[in-house]
Amino acid sequence: QGRVIRGIRISRYPAGTMLPAFIFTGTLHAREWASTMTTMWIADQFVENNTIDPRIAAVLDSAEVFVFPVQNPDGYEYTWATGGNRLWRKNRRLISGTTYGVDLNRNWGLGWGGSGSSGTTSSDTYRGTAAFSEPESVGMRDFVIAHPNLVGHIDFHSYSQLWLWPWSYTTTASPDQTALAAVGIPMQTAIKAINQKTYTAGPSGSTYGLTAGCIDDWTYGTQGMMAGTIEVRDTGTYGFVMPTSEILPNAKENFAASMTMMEKLLASSPITITLAPGSLVADNTASTVEVQTVPVVSTLITNGVRLKWNLDGGTTQSAVMTSIGSNKYRASLPAMACASQVSWFVEAETKFIITHAPLNKPTSFNLTATNSCRNPADLDGSGFVDAADIGYMLLDFGPCGDPANCIADLDHSGDVDSADVGLVLLEM
Template identity: 40%
Template structure:
C-alpha cells in the first residue's frame, strides 16, 4: 500500500528544454533482502531514473529524484528503513557547471579536446581529421539514424591487412565522457605515432577503429532538450519515445536485465536490431576484414568488464578475458591512480540482455569488452570537462594493453 501511494504521487510527474532545478541524486544503501526487493520492484516496473542499477545487498544505488517528489520519496524511504545520502544536491547546478560555452571550431586547429562537443562538431572533426592525416586515418560511414543523421567511424591504420580493434563510444546518449574519450584517444594516437615507440609499435600491427558517437539522435537530444536522455529517439508508444540501444542486440534479446515497457530506460524495443543505429553498427563491424576485439565504452562506475552479461555462465575463454581486463585496470591505475574494477559483466555490474559486448562475443570476436569510465558517483553522468583529459589518458593506456593482446594472438580463438 505504501508503495502504491508513493507511485501514485510519482506518476503525475512527467519528466517536460528540460531543467532539473532542485532535483537530487540520492545514494541508497539496501541492507536487507526486503529492501533489495523493494528497489528491484521500483526499478523494473516504474519510471524512475536509476543512475546505477540494483546490484545486491550492501551495494549502493543512485537514483535521481525530481524536486517536486523529493519529500514524498524520502518519506517513503523512511517507511522502508532504506538509508540514503544526498549525493548531488541540485542536478541543474551540476549541469550548469559541467561544461563551458565555446565557439564552433572553424578549422581543425581550433578544435578543443578539453570540452564537450555537439554531434555536428564531432562529425566535422572526423572529416577534418581524415583529410589532415590521410596516411593514418580513414573516415567511413557507419550508417544513418532514425532521424536521418549520418554517423561515422575513424580508423587509425598504417597498412593493409592489420587486425581491427573496434572502440565504440556514446551508445547511451547522456554519457558524454565516452565520445570525448574516443576523440582524445584518436588525437593522441595520431600525434604520437612515429614518436612514441609503444604507440608506433601497436599501430604498425593493429588498426584502431573508433565510432565516436553511435547514438546520434539521442546524443543530439541531450544537447537540445533533455540532458538526462539515455535512449534512441524512435517512437515506441503513444506516450513514450526511444529504445535502449544497448538492449537491442540479438544476444538473448528480451531476457533478464531488459524491459518490455516502452517508457523504461532499458526498453529493449519491438525486435532485435529495430534501431537503425544498432543495425548499422552491426553491419559495419561485421563487414570489417578482420575484427579481433571490440569494446563498448560507457560511464560511470569505473569498471572494465567482459561477457557474459546476459547469463552468469563463464565464457569459454574466461581466463584470457580476465587477464586482459586485469592488465587494463592495472594500466589505468598507473596512469592517474584511479582504481577500476574488472570482471564479468553479469557478476560485476548486473545481468543485462541484448548488449553489444555479448553480441560481438557470440558472433564476431572472442575478445569483447564493456567499460564504465569515471567517476564513482560524485558527478555521475555530469562529469566536468576538467576530467576529460585524465579519463581519456587512462582509457588509452588500457586500450594499448588490449591492442597488445591482439598482437600476442590472445584473440585468435575462443
C-alpha cells in the same frame, strides 16, 4: 531521425588490408558524454602521436584502429538541444504519443530479451520490439560484419569505474574467461597506473548484474572478438556530468586500458622462425620451414599454424604445419623450377587473433631458385654452351628413345634434329 553514425579509420595501410583491427565505440547511451571524449582521445592519440610514441607506432605497424565516438547521434543531439534533455539515454524512435526511445545497449541479438532489459516502452532499458529493430544497432552490426579482421572491441559508457567483459546476459562463465581475464586484469592495472583510479573488473553478469542484448556480448559471442564494456569515471559524485577537469585524466587512464588490450592481443601468439631457407635455393628441391609459437592468451585452434606462399606471384597457397613437439611446427615449401620465386609467411591462429611472421602482418620472405640453374643448351653442364654441347647433341641425333628423358630435344619436337642444333648455336 536519420543522423549518420560516423567512424574514423586509422591505419598506415590501404583500406581492405587484412590486418588485425580494433574498434573503440562510445555514446551508445546519449547522456554518457565522458565516453564521447574518451573515444575521441583514443582517435586523437593515434592520429597525432603515431610517429613519436613508439607504443602507438608499434600498434599501427601491425594493426588498424576504428573509432566510433557517437553511436547514438539522434539521442546525443537531444542531450545538447534546446528543449532536449541532458540526461537522455535511449535513441529517439517515436514509440507512440509522447513515448520515445529504445535502449541501444539492449537491442543486440545475443541474449536479446533476457534479464536486465525491459519490454516496457517507457523504460530506460526498453529493448525494442526485436533484436536489431533499431537502425543504429543495424548500422554498427553491419559495419562489424563487413570487417572480419576486427579482433578487439571496447564499448565505452559512463559511469561507475567498471571494466566488464562477457557475458552480460548470464552469470555463467564464458568459455574464454581465462583469456579474457589474462588481458582484462592487466587492463585494470594499466588504468590504475595512470591516476591511481580503481576500476572494478570482471565478467559483467556476475560483477555488475545481468544486462541482456548488449553490444559486447554480440561482438564477442558472434564475431569472436575480445570485447567488453568500460564504465568510465566516476562512482556517483558527478555521475553523467563529468567536471571538465576530469575529462583528460579520465581519457588518459582509459587510453591506457585500450593500449593494453591491443598490445596483449597482438603479442598473444608470437611466432619465432627457427628454420628457414636462405633467399636462394636449389631448383627442383623442396625447402623446410620450422617455427615455434607459444600462445599466451588463448590456445591455438586446430590446424592453427599454417605456412602460406605464392609461386611467382600466383594464388596464395596454404599448408597446415605439422607439430613436431616443443611447440614447434614444420612444413615444406614446394620445389621450384629454375628462376622461379616463392613468397612465404607463417600465421598462427588462436581464438581471438591471427598473428604472422616475419612481421605481425602478411609480409613475406622471398625465395628464388637459382642454385643449380643452368642454360638448357648447356647439355654437358660445363657452364658454357659450346662445341662440346653440339657434339653431345649429335650423339643423340634422331627420334627420342624416351621423350621424358631426351634433354637434347630442346624444342620438345620428339626428335633431336637440326632445329635443336640451331637453338644451341643461338645460345653459344
